[in-house]
Each structure stands twice: as C-alpha cells, then as structure tokens.
Amino acid sequence: MSKLRLTGKDLRSIGFPEDRAISIAINDLPKHFKKVSHYLVLDLLKPVVENPFDYLEDERFAKTAAALVEFHQHQLKKSSTGHTEVSADLLEKLKSLRDNSIQDLRDEKIPYTTYGPDQIEQGAINQMEIAARLPISVASALMPDAHQGYGLPIGGVLATDNAVIPYGVGVDIGCRMCLSIYDLPEKMVNTRKQELEVLLTKNTLFGAGREFSKIENHDVLDNTAFNENPLLKSLQMKAAKQLGSSGSGNHFVEFGIVEITDPNNELNVPVGKYLSVLSHSGSRGLGATIANHYTKVAMQKCVLPKEAKHLAWLDLNTQEGQEYWIAMNLAGDYASACHHRIHEKLAKALGEKPLAMVENHHNFAWKEIWNGKEVITHRKGATPAGKNVLGIIPGSMTAPGFIVRGKGEESSINSASHGAGRRLSRTQAANSITRHELTKILNSEGITLIGGGLDESPHAYKDINEVMKAQTDLVETIGLFYPKIVRMDE
Known part of the structure; x- marks a missing residue:
C-alpha cells in the first residue's frame, strides 16, 4: 500500500475548518498511518x-486535535455571543476554557532543594523547573533517585x-x-529454596490485564465510592478480579533476608x-483508568503551555477535583489491599504470622x-x-533495600527517594545485556529470578548506596x- 495521502478537500468534507489544522493533519498523520487507506483514516x-x-493524549491525533482546539478557541473569542458551528458538548468545553482562561506559568520558579544533583539527569531537572513555576506551587523538592x-x-x-x-x-x-x-531463620532461603519458589509462583499473579478466575470478597470492594461515581462503578468488577495481583515492569514479590540494625x-x-517478604506494586487497572480519565x-x-500540559490540575473546590480526590484515595486503599492479600496468602502458606509489617505509598497526594x-x-x-x-526504599535485585525512619526535613517536604532510581531507560537496559549475561550476574550474587525482563536488570539502576x-x-x-528469590512478570 502506498504512502497515505490526504488532501484539503478530503479533510473539509468531514468538517475540518479552513485553518492550519488542515496542513498539520496532512503533514503529521502519514507518520502514524503508514499502511492504512485514506478512507479509513478519514473515518x-x-x-x-x-x-x-x-484526542489530545492520543499520539496519532494529538497535533491535529491541538490545532482544532486552538481554532475553536479563537472562534469563540471572536464571537460576542459565544455561538460557533460546533457540537453542544464541544461548545460547553470551549466556554469552560474561556471562563477559566489559559493558565500562564510564573516568570520565576519557587526555590527548591535538589538532593544528589550529580546523579540526576537533565530531563528530570527541566521538568522540576517547570513544575516550580506553576501558579499553584507552594514548595518543591527533587529526590536523589529522580529521572524523567x-x-x-x-x-x-x-x-x-x-x-x-x-x-x-x-x-x-x-x-x-x-x-x-x-520469626524464621535466614538460612531458609537456602535450605527451603525450592519450596519458597513454589510458594511465590502459586500465590502471586503478574502482568498487565491479568485477573484471577475466582473473586474473593474484601472490604475495599464495598467502598461506597464505587456506587457514587459511574467511572468507578464500571471498574468495580475488574478491581475485584485483580485484587491481590501485581503489575508488570518493576513490580515484584520476593523472599529475602531482613537485617535489623537499630x-x-x-x-x-x-x-x-x-x-522476610517484600512486595512492590500499585492499584492495577483501577488506578490506571482513574489516572488517565482525570x-x-x-x-x-x-489549559497550560505545551511544556507544562501534563501538569494540569483540578481545583479541590470543584466537582471534578473532589471526584478525583475520592477516586485517588480509593485506588490507594485498593493498592494496600492488594499487598495485604499477597502477604496473607504467603503467611498462610508459610504457616506463620509476621513479627512486624512496614508499608508506604510512593505515588500519591496527601x-x-x-x-x-x-x-x-x-x-x-x-x-x-x-x-x-x-x-x-528498595535497591535492585542484587542490591539491598533500606528500612528507614524519617527525620521530617522541611526542605524535602518530609520526603525521601522511593528507590535507587533508573540509570538507563527500559529500552537502553534491554539492549545492553543478554539473558545469559543477566543470569550469570544473578547467579554470582546468589539471586533466583522467576520471570523478569532484561529492562529490569540490576545495571539499569543507580547505586542505592550513593x-x-x-x-x-x-x-x-x-x-x-x-x-x-525474586518473582516478577514474565
């Protein structure tokens, strides 16, 4: 099939205005639809x-959609009555934009502290600089594990x-x-290694979209928020099926040895x-859908300048702000419930109750x-x-994690890093090591890996000690x- 060719006539026939949106669509869309008929693209x-x-977040149509929005904004500003040749739904959104106006960034950023600046890539610093110029920003800080x-x-x-x-x-x-x-001896990771591997495999489930065939009750699924928000209601069954599962990427459940030093x-x-058992995962499909929707x-x-568009906010005095806040807290409770279900299963399989449990969020707002x-x-x-x-604060598969006590440092806004932080992107990491090389590294460190991708190899992470x-x-x-003994997505 030849290269996609669109004409102004084609685009005007489906409602495109006489505007630069036509030229943007003609030049940009062929990059995303290389073997698709122009009839299908028009549909x-x-x-x-x-x-x-x-469609502002759809990679295929983002530039075209942004140009169309810009056109309608200009049309609305020109009209003294607010009437435009657009749908009622779009008109309502455009009026909202007119009422709220495009938000400008501050000329000067609020001051912030960077911890371990020599370890942080420039892209992360640039993003923090932009966030520090938001008109709603009060304080900010950058942790030493930061990356873009x-x-x-x-x-x-x-x-x-x-x-x-x-x-x-x-x-x-x-x-x-x-x-x-x-209250079990550290030597169990060697003397009962195969048994612990089986326990991990039988009592965990990993992967994007993965669900259990059997649904088990949990208090978090009875949260009234599910009945008060149509979006949450539509996600309730998925949440039930995924309760106690883990995602992909850097999510894990692992047996290891805790050394208490204090x-x-x-x-x-x-x-x-x-x-000990350590787990890392979040709110699964429930949280991802809430995040993308809001x-x-x-x-x-x-509406923010292009470089800041992903920092768009919701005022907590608005209905949408309250909806997101309630949904976010539900997702946080759900993430906690997922971990507790995993740990309950493993405790039952071990025939033991834990001496202690430590847990914390690290993608949240308080x-x-x-x-x-x-x-x-x-x-x-x-x-x-x-x-x-x-x-x-975890390290990597071959580096220790740290059980920490906060000091309440005001300049960090009472925060610390959430891990070692990536040194290499997932693509860079996967392309810089073979499965054989990774296995050799893990064997030399006495680590057993069940699943796991090359993008999660230890060399992809910064030195946790630094x-x-x-x-x-x-x-x-x-x-x-x-x-x-580390269990991750296949």
Missing part, C-alpha cells in the same frame, strides 16, 4: 473533528495550594512497598536476621501541613519521610533487606 478523523479534546517521567519527574515532590495534579500523582496511583518480617527500632524486632479532565479544565499551611503534597516516586515515619548517602538529612536506617 477515524470524524470523531476527532467533533470532539478534539478527547510525565508531568512531575519520578522522584519529584510538589506541594500545591488546594489543587491536585493527576500526573503529579502518576498513572499507578498508590504504588507502594510492603514488608513482612517473620536496637531501638519501633517494630520491636530484636537486632538480627530474619526471613488527566484528560484536568487538561480540558486547565493533605499535609507545610510551613504552617495546609497543602496538597504530591510524591511521584518519593517516600513519605515525616518525623519518625517508617518506610522502605542514593542513600545523598539523603542522610532525610532518613536514618534501622534495617536492611537483601533480595534472594
């Missing part, structure tokens, strides 16, 4: 013309005035760590070494007091580290976790 474009707002993401960088912390940024929380709402420490720890666990809503309500004022603190890939607050050195003002270590 796909019809809903884009009718409601371009819904969408909206806020991973490892970015941002406190705002009565507003929540869906992409400041992230797609995997409530992604968290959970650690169970057992005799005065709040866990009341004596100094020593113990068999990010679109925020971008419609709060109402907190900072500098005497209530703010909304976004921690996108950052660990809460208020005074005496416990948390877990990351921890950069945040000694933020946390103190009370124990270490050494991974031994």
Whole structure:
C-alpha cells in the first residue's frame, strides 16, 4: 500500500475548518498511518473533528486535535455571543476554557532543594523547573533517585495550594512497598529454596490485564465510592478480579533476608536476621483508568503551555477535583489491599504470622501541613519521610533495600527517594545485556529470578548506596533487606 495521502478537500468534507489544522493533519498523520487507506483514516478523523479534546493524549491525533482546539478557541473569542458551528458538548468545553482562561506559568520558579544533583539527569531537572513555576506551587523538592517521567519527574515532590495534579500523582496511583518480617531463620532461603519458589509462583499473579478466575470478597470492594461515581462503578468488577495481583515492569514479590540494625527500632524486632517478604506494586487497572480519565479532565479544565500540559490540575473546590480526590484515595486503599492479600496468602502458606509489617505509598497526594499551611503534597516516586515515619526504599535485585525512619526535613517536604532510581531507560537496559549475561550476574550474587525482563536488570539502576548517602538529612536506617528469590512478570 502506498504512502497515505490526504488532501484539503478530503479533510473539509468531514468538517475540518479552513485553518492550519488542515496542513498539520496532512503533514503529521502519514507518520502514524503508514499502511492504512485514506478512507479509513478519514473515518477515524470524524470523531476527532467533533470532539478534539478527547484526542489530545492520543499520539496519532494529538497535533491535529491541538490545532482544532486552538481554532475553536479563537472562534469563540471572536464571537460576542459565544455561538460557533460546533457540537453542544464541544461548545460547553470551549466556554469552560474561556471562563477559566489559559493558565500562564510564573516568570520565576519557587526555590527548591535538589538532593544528589550529580546523579540526576537533565530531563528530570527541566521538568522540576517547570513544575516550580506553576501558579499553584507552594514548595518543591527533587529526590536523589529522580529521572524523567510525565508531568512531575519520578522522584519529584510538589506541594500545591488546594489543587491536585493527576500526573503529579502518576498513572499507578498508590504504588507502594510492603514488608513482612517473620520469626524464621535466614538460612531458609537456602535450605527451603525450592519450596519458597513454589510458594511465590502459586500465590502471586503478574502482568498487565491479568485477573484471577475466582473473586474473593474484601472490604475495599464495598467502598461506597464505587456506587457514587459511574467511572468507578464500571471498574468495580475488574478491581475485584485483580485484587491481590501485581503489575508488570518493576513490580515484584520476593523472599529475602531482613537485617535489623537499630536496637531501638519501633517494630520491636530484636537486632538480627530474619526471613522476610517484600512486595512492590500499585492499584492495577483501577488506578490506571482513574489516572488517565482525570488527566484528560484536568487538561480540558486547565489549559497550560505545551511544556507544562501534563501538569494540569483540578481545583479541590470543584466537582471534578473532589471526584478525583475520592477516586485517588480509593485506588490507594485498593493498592494496600492488594499487598495485604499477597502477604496473607504467603503467611498462610508459610504457616506463620509476621513479627512486624512496614508499608508506604510512593505515588500519591496527601493533605499535609507545610510551613504552617495546609497543602496538597504530591510524591511521584518519593517516600513519605515525616518525623519518625517508617518506610522502605528498595535497591535492585542484587542490591539491598533500606528500612528507614524519617527525620521530617522541611526542605524535602518530609520526603525521601522511593528507590535507587533508573540509570538507563527500559529500552537502553534491554539492549545492553543478554539473558545469559543477566543470569550469570544473578547467579554470582546468589539471586533466583522467576520471570523478569532484561529492562529490569540490576545495571539499569543507580547505586542505592550513593542514593542513600545523598539523603542522610532525610532518613536514618534501622534495617536492611537483601533480595534472594525474586518473582516478577514474565
């Protein structure tokens, strides 16, 4: 099939205005539809013309949709009556834009502290600089594990005035760590290694979209929020089927050894070494759908310059802001329930009850007091580290994780890193090592890996010890976790 060729006549026939949107579509769409007939592309474009707002995040149509929105904005400004030749739904959104106006960034950014700046890529710094210029920003900080993401960088912390940024929380709402420490000897990871491998395989489920065939009840599924929001109601069954499962990428459940080093720890666990279970995952399809839906809503309500568009926010005094806040908290509770279900299954299989459990979110927003004022603190890939607050900062498959106690450092907005942080992108990591080389590295470190992709190989991550050195003002270590048997997505 030859290269896609669209003409102005084609586009005008489906409702395109006489505007630069035509030339943008003609030049941009062939890049995304290389072997598709122009008749099919025209059919796909019809809903884009009718409601371009819904396609601002669709990579194929984003440039065309943005041009169409810009055209209609100009038309609305020209019209003294507000009448335009567009659908009622689009007109309502355009009027909302007119009422709210395009948000400008501050000329000057608010000051913020960067921890371990020599370890942070420029892309993450650039994103933090933009976030620090939002008119709603009150305080910000950049953790030493930071790397570039969408909206806020991973490892970015941002406190705002009565507003929540869906992409400041992230797609995997409530992604968290959970650690169970057992009164069982560390040598079990060797003497009962095969048994523990089987326990992990039988009691965990990994992968995007994966669901259990049998649904089990849990209090989180009875949350009244499911009945008060049509979007949440449509996700309730999926949430039920995925409860207790884990995602893909860097999500894991692993057996390892905890070494408690602080005799005065709040866990009341004596100094020593113990068999333990550590898990890392989030709110599955529930959280991802909530994030994507309300990010679109925020971008419609709060139009920002191109470089800041993923930082669109929702005012908590609006209906949409309250909807997202309730949905986000539900997703956080659900993520916690998923971890608890996993740990309950493994505890039952071991025939033991844990001595102690430590857990924390790291993709979330909280109402907190900072500098005497209530703010909304976004921690996108950052660990809460208020005074005496416990948390877990993992390393990699071959590096220890740290059980930490927060120091409540105000300049970090009571936060710390959420891990070692990526040194290589997933593509770079996967292309820089073979399966044979990864197996050799893991064997030399005494690590058993069940599943796992090359993109999660240890060399993809920063040195966790260097990351921890950069945040000694933020946390103190009370124990270490050494991974031994790691279960990840296939």
